[in-house]
Each structure stands twice: as structure tokens, then as C-alpha cells.
Amino acid sequence: MTTESISGSLRNGLARCCSVSTLRSRLPVLTWLPAYSLTWLKMDVLAGLTVGLTTIPQALAYAEVAGLPVQYGLYSSFMGGFVYCVFGTSKDITLGPTAIMSLLCFLYIRGDPVYAVVLTLLCGIIQLAMALLRLGFLLDFISYPVIKGFTCAAAVTIGFGQVKNILGVKDVPQQFFLQVYYTFHKLPEARVGDVILGLCCLFFLVMMTMMKSSLDSVEDNPSPVVKVSRGLVWTLATIRNALVVIAATCVAYSAEVTGHNYFTLTGKTAAGLPPFSAPPLSETTTNGTRVSFREITRDLGGGLAVIPLMGMLESIAIAKAFGSKNNYRINANQELFAIGLTNILGSFVSAYPVTGSFGRTAVNSQTGVCTPAGGIVTGVLVLLSLAFLMPLFSFIPKASLAAVIICAVGPMIEFSVPPHIWRVRKLDLLPFSVTFLLSFWEVQYGIVGGVVISGFVLLYLMARPELKVTDHGVLVMKLGSGLHFPAVEHFSDVLRTHALHVSPPRCVLVDCQHVSSIDYTVVNELRDLLKQFKLHRVSLVFSGLKCSVLEVLLAADLPGFRHTDSVEAGLQILNTNPDSD
Known part of the structure; x- marks a missing residue:
């Protein structure tokens, strides 16, 4: 290859990398930013504020599920809005802590913030590498029943795990079966204040959810008064989590200042924004033992596979669902890139792993968000709460956060799935x-x-592919699917049983219209079958072979191999000349 041709190839490759279409695929913000309008800005700000009011109480609650101090939920809730705005391909999705991701993290980080941050960094690196290697197809190996079985079990585990906070009992093990036993065992220790507050919060959240769902059944052309009332109910129902947490905090604060300790509170929280610094790669325990990065990664173990994969699965599934609903397409590998980059940058602000949230994404879509810029507004709102409201968060009753979590995971328990x-x-x-x-x-x-x-x-x-055998004077065997080496013994046994192990032996026409590829093992078995049919003085003919399959069989030079374009032509050949060549 000459120097000129090499330089020409380099120039062409560089031109493709720097083309407008390539830049837009790598930076999706360039596709919608030039057309951004004031109308879009109004809708994005409204959606961002609404999602922010949902995010803050949920983030505090999910940090509890992850076994971390509540501020870590907020640390994990703002970076996604900024990163996804530039690199995401869905206008609706919101990245942040979720119930399932929090549960998974809890299983591996053992309540240690350093482990959580290291896990976030490694999770992001793995997801980013998968995006660059275009490995999103790995999700295809996780079937829908597996996803549903996991989400239903996770919802039961997460929901029941919050019952202890509703009751106000302590020292309940985290392993599910032990948790069930000790929760009931400690019922006599339940605190009346936590129980009453938790049940009131649950009742309010359920009622608001039911009221919001009933809005769809109201007439299509309501009067102005009804329209305003519906809008008010929808707004209150949308921010119901924030309302519950605010009301419960006010009640708890009032009790505390009057000297009454009725409720189990979140307790002291770190005030202010998290420092932007490199994630710690080791830690020193309280007894002075130093835990190295290698030891941390060894302790994280299977979490380095499970958490990146489930984060990718949850986020991309949500993005695809809302893309289909709102008539746009997402790029799975670009979505994976955005999630991975969010986790990497999130590790610099003490975040734990994040993914797409179905509930908050639904709120975002229903509020009418127009672009991913709504995530910036949500991120700013979370930062403001970190900067100014953290001292108040120490008065949040754990029972109210438990009610938020239970109501959030409740819809994930789909009783209709197994019967369906x-x-x-x-x-x-x-x-x-x-x-x-x-x-x-x-x-x-x-x-x-x-x-x-x-x-x-x-x-x-x-x-065990479907094999349908019919009698048309000669036997016709129709293959219902492809033919590969795991199926060749079954195919051969059925063929011998129906054609060669009977008296007299029968000619067979194999309908291969559904066979798209074969391998060497199949070709070798067909060679033996053709020999056996010739010894029994009957014919084996193939019909409907695709070009790629026919090329393989002709290249194998099988003795006695005959084929036709259609079943009808094959039947005509066998009925007029049944003997093999």
C-alpha cells in the first residue's frame, strides 16, 4: 500500500469521525438544541421542578434501602441530569437512585460509603467500556419472564424491608427470611408514634395515587371549574411524596421541640454540597486496618457484573418504553454511554450507582417535558436542597420515608404476570x-x-425443533425451524423411524423452507443418511433450500444429493421416479 493511499484512508476516516452525523450521534444535544424555543423552556422548567419534588424524598428514602446515610441519595441524584442532557437520546428518562439499584447496592457495599463510591466508579467504567464495544446485545439474553420475576421479588423484598421502619423496631436482620421472622418476633416492641405516622402516610399516598388514576375516567370536555380541580388534584398527587415528607417532618419537629420523642428520626446528616474530588480507592477502618483497592474489588465480587448489567437493563428498557409511547427512537449503546459516564462522574461527588427511574420518568413524560434539559432543572433543585435544607432533613421520620418506598415499589408487584x-x-x-x-x-x-x-x-x-411428517404418497417432513448440530440426532432418528425402519422403506421429501443455516455436523449426518437411503433403495430429496444453505450442501459434494425449488416439484419427482440415483 502506497503512502498516498494510507494518507487518503486516514483523511477519509478522520472526515467520517468529524462529520455532522457522527457528532450528532455522539452528542445528541446537537440534534435538539438548535431548535430550542421558549415554549420548550417553559415545559422543561415545569417538568424539571415537578420531577425534582419527586426526586428529593425518594432519594432520601432509597439511600436508606442502600444502607447509606440519607444525604448519599441526594449526592446520587443531580449528576445524571447534567450528563444525560448532553449525551442521552430520550427526552423523558431521568437518571438517579432507584429502589432496585439501591437494594442491589446494599447487598455488596455493606453500608460502607467508600465501597459505594468505588462500586460507582467501576460500574461506570464497565458500562462505558460496554458502550464503546457495542455490547448492548447482551441484554437480549435476559428474557422478559426473568426480568419480571426479578422485579416482583425485589419489590416484595424492598417493601417488606421497610415494615420495620413503619413499626419503629430495630436490630432486624437484612436477610429476607430472617427479616420476616424477626419483624413479627419484635411486634411487641413497636412504637405507637411510628406506627400511627407510618399508616397515616401510607393512607394519604394510596388515596392520592387512586385520585390521580381516576382522573382519566372524567369526561373529555369538562367545565373550567372541573378542569382547574383536575389540575390541582394532579399536581398534588404528583408531588405527594414531597407533601408527605414535609408534613411528617413538621409533625416530628414539633414533637422534638416540645420535648417528646414519639418518632424514629433520620438523625444527623452531613450539611452542604459534596466535595468534588477523586473517588477514594482505599480506606482505613475504625480499628486502623487499611483496606486496599484490590480488597475492595474482591469484596464487591459479583456486584461488578450484576449491578452494571441491571443498571443498563433497567435504564434502556425504560427509555425504549417511553420512546415507543412518545414516537421517537433511542440508541441503546448511546444510552449505555450516558449511564456509564454519569456513574463515573458521580463517583467524584460520592454518589452510589444510578440508573433510569420508571416512576420519575413517567412523571417527567406526563408533565410534558420537551427535551432532556428538564434534567438540569431537577439537578439544580437537588443541589439547592443539599446546600440549604440538609439540617432539616435530620428531622424526617423514618416511617414517612418507609411509606414513600412501599408505595413506590407496590406497582412493581404485578399479580397479573404469572397468569398471563x-x-x-x-x-x-x-x-x-x-x-x-x-x-x-x-x-x-x-x-x-x-x-x-x-x-x-x-x-x-x-x-428439538418441530418436525411435521405427512403422507402424500411419499413422506413429507417439514422442519418448523432451523437445523443445527444439537438437533441433528433428533432429526436423524425421526427420519429413520418413519422411512427406513418400516416395511417397505419410504421415500422422503424434506421441506427446508424455514432452514436459514446449517453447520458441518448437519452436513456430515446428511451424508450418512443419503448412504442409508441408497442402501434401502429409496430417495431422500430436499426442497425449498435457501441460497446460502444450498451453497453449503453443494460445496460438500454429497453423493446422491437431490433438491427442488418447491414441495410440489419434489413430490412430482418422487412419484414418477422414486428410486434414488
């Missing part, structure tokens, strides 16, 4: 059940178990 799977395809209930049950033991075991069972089901279907 049973009606559609009973076999898919197996990976759902395995995932659901194992997730109560260890979440990662549930996911791995479900994927393994799904893989076995898939392999079984590959090894």
Missing part, C-alpha cells in the same frame, strides 16, 4: 418462578438462575 404467562406459554413460567424464588435468597442467584433456565429452554428448543 401461563395463558400465553406455560414453559416460560419456569424461568419466572426460579428467578422469583431464588431472588429471596440472593438477588444475583435469582438473576443467574433465571438466565440459566432460559438458556436451557432455548437450547432444548434448538435440540
